[in-house]
Amino acid sequence: MRAFAYVAPETVDDALDALRTARPGTKILAGGTTLFDLMKLDIETPPAVIDVHRLAELNTIHVGERELVFGSGARMADVADHPAVKAGYPVLAESLWRAASQQLRNMATLGGNLLQRTRCAYFRGGSEFPCNKREPGSGCAAIGGHDRGHALFGGSDSCIATYAGDLPIALIAFDAVVDVVGPAGERSLPIAELHVEPGDDPTREHVLAPDELIVRIRVPATPAGRGSTYLKIRDRESYAFALVAAAVGLTFDGDGVVNECRIGLGGVATRPWRAAEAERSLLGQRLTPQTARHAGEVAFAAARPGRYNGFRVELGIRTVADALRIAGERATP
Structure with missing residues (x-):
């Protein structure tokens, strides 16, 4: 793992200020369950990380009559074990507790879970395998290779890596919305519009700008x-x-x-x-x-x-x- 600077803002506004002045490649650190893995593999090499996991503004859980509202920093375990979620929305609880071990669920956050990167073995396997997601223009070893776990939908001639998350599958089925903040203020977008297919540029996995931060996830209430x-x-x-x-x-x-x-x-x-x-x-x-x-x-x-x-x-x-x-x-x- 390469050396990096560490910033621990005390509020969401402080985090946004840090993002505005951050060097290119700076990453948000929440639970760290994905980012640290990628840093150890030398896939992610951020010059700095901005740690938001202690921000109380992001750690909320509210189940109301009209919608469920989860802060992006809420822990997977806390949401999965919430009595109202388990009783009224088992699809959400099950997508969370089936996603990882209890130790990981105790640390991993909803926002980080949404933006986790693929588990494609070629992507994580190092430079001996060509991977357009890791090194643009190098090729995709999975196409024509060992593709047992690769995508049946949404692939391109450049990439067929499968999206690995569980919670977003439940969220897209239930028309969830994510609220995002950045220099231009707050905006909302359907979860269905957050992620993008690889097309010709597999390095682009979502529509967020580098200086934007997911602050909450909203799920409309439904029988x-x-x-x-x-x-x-x-x-x-x-x-x-x-x-x-x-x-x-x-x-x-x-x-x-x-x-x-x-x-x-x-x-x-x-x-x-x-x-x-x-x-x-x-x-x-x-x-x-x-x-x-x-x-x-x-x-x-x-x-x-x-x-x-x-x-x-x-x-x-x-x-x-x-x-x-x-x-x-x-x-x-």
């Missing part, structure tokens, strides 16, 4: 929160990243017909992925094994498998169907 789940399929039950994940929420009308459906896909795309067509396929239908399976097929109809990850298409279809079944049981009075 579909109660009838929800986050189903994560992985090689081992704990401490592994998703082969496929599905964040699902449902509500039914009085006749048992689906009148609200939300589906987010994780572990299969270069960014958090919303399966909007699959959602529409269930509206006005009864949830049966056949309609659930069909929704999964619609969700994965546009998948583009490579050499070794094609098995995840069928796995994904079944994961969506199973998640719909679980959510349906929770949504039924």
